[in-house]
Amino acid sequence: MESLFKSLEDEIVSGKDISVPEFLKTWLSKPKLNFIGNQLCESNSKKVFCNTNPATEEDLNWVVLSDKVDVEKAITVAREAFNKGDWAKLTQSQRAQVVKKLGDLILQHRAPLAILESLDTGKPIFETFEGDIPRAASNFHFFADFAKEEETLQFQNGLDEHQAFREPLGVVALITPWNLPLYLETWKIAPALMMGNSIVLKPSELTPLTACYFAELTLQAGLPPGVFNVIHGFGDKAAGEFLVSDPRIDAISFTGETSTGRAIMRSAAVGPTRVSFELGGKGATVIFEDADIEMAATETLRAGFRNQGQICLATPRVFVHESVYSKFKELFVEKAKQIKVGNPLNYSTRMGSLIGREHWEKVMSYVCRVEEPMKVLLGGDRPKEIKKGAFLGPTILENVPLDHKISREEIFGPVVSIYSFSDESAVVREINSTQYGLSASIWTRNTERAQRVARSIHAGLVWINCWFARDLRVPFGGQKRSGVGREGGKHSLDFFSEWKSVCLRRTQ
DSSP states (O other): OHHHHHHHHHHHTTSSBOOOOHHHHHHHHSOBOEEETTEEEOOTTOOEEEEEETTTTEEEEEEEOOOHHHHHHHHHHHHHHHHHTTTTTSOHHHHHHHHHHHHHHHHHTHHHHHHHHHHHHOOOHHHIIIIIHHHHHHHHHHHHHHHHTOOOEEEEETTEEEEEEEEEOOEEEEEOOSSSHHHHHHHHHHHHHHTTOEEEEEOOTTOOHHHHHHHHHHHHHTOOTTSEEEOOOOSTTSHHHHHHTOTTOOEEEEESOHHHHHHHHHHHTTTTOEEEEEOOOOOEEEEOTTSOHHHHHHHHHHHHHGGGGOOTTOOOEEEEETTTHHHHHHHHHHHHHTOOBSOTTBTTOOBOOOSOHHHHHHHHHHHTTOOTTOEEEEOOSOOTTOOSSSOOOOEEEESOOTTSHHHHSOOOSSEEEEEEEOOHHHHHHHHTTSSEESEEEEEOSOHHHHHHHHHHSOOSEEEESOSSOOOTTSOBOOEETTEESOBSHHHHHHHTEEEEEEEEEOOO
16 A cells, blocks of 8 residues: 555646545445444444535535434443543553554555545645645644653652642543544544543534544554544534533533534533633734735735635734735735636645535625625636636635624635724724634734734734744634633643642651
């Protein structure tokens, strides 16, 4: 398989339209099953649902539809595995060997995983092959090393010796979104495994493929049965709700829409169950008069249109100082015109399709609200040369009122609005005026101003003269309705573990 994967990698980067290889066609032809106790399992109801390629609107494969019996089975198996202790009782170093191997296996299978991710999401294979899949592997490599470095705390206080150390939490539920499927799944799986937990993962019903493929890799890595389980299905009044409302779940880590987060929090109250939510965003970029306009335009293009704008960290609101507004607008529109929209399975494509017809219609419902004096500077519809699929070209708007739904609500598509401003305090107020508080970018050469504005913006992440720069050790998460809790580094380890303190008093 190694030579096959290498030739497939060469084909991907060739820049030609690639075909799905025969071994993946065979894999796709089989219904995707639940993965429980290291076994592929039919659903209790024997029902299935169809998974569709959003770029072609063609059927990809069938996926089992889980019901309450399936969810309870997965939780029971996970609990039994945890209680048995084959994984939970290992040392950090022992678990790290398996976790690191999972990262290695993802890199070995980078090409097929990238193809599956592009088929499932409609995103360009350039992004999946160069970004999403390597980042998924890096999550395992990072947490394998980082968790090993976590030391037991020891203190001496007179005759008392105090120790504090982490213990596994138990059975954790991971519910992940469709925009960055494997990457965001592994962002949760890696620290949960390193802390010794058993996992029940429910991937988005829109993008189940790489979760299925990854489950098979866990067998090669040597995870004990029941430590990692996958159930497929829908959320509301279905598999997702059954999972988060089960009192045997010790923690729920969810990434997705704010409204879904509210529903999960209500269900989790039966525990009460520990929760971590990374929710929606309405990020902003602010470009001051002394910014490097060329660099700001290039990075703002990425921030607005990467993954078709379907990233919670996207910055669909761009505030530009009035003295450089015209220059930035002209440059930004010109750069956006150069984005190649088309076949996701071509390495030169830089924008693929949205996740599906229903989401395309939701995004278009915002674009259709544009009326005078608002203007569509670019895009606003499906590119003329593309006849089918959930495609929308890069769309740039101006003169959008700041109290308009386009300016306030999360669109989650390739739609960017640009605004002119003159006053620093006023633009900060506008940036802070939405219900979200996830991320923002500041462009200026004035370090003092950059730091002042960064502290004034109500967001969990602020970038200065960059976007999407990540260090996996720093806390990740949002303020206001953009989330609850933090992920990354020790924050992920804390969430997926319990601290225990032991005091020993020496007798004289």
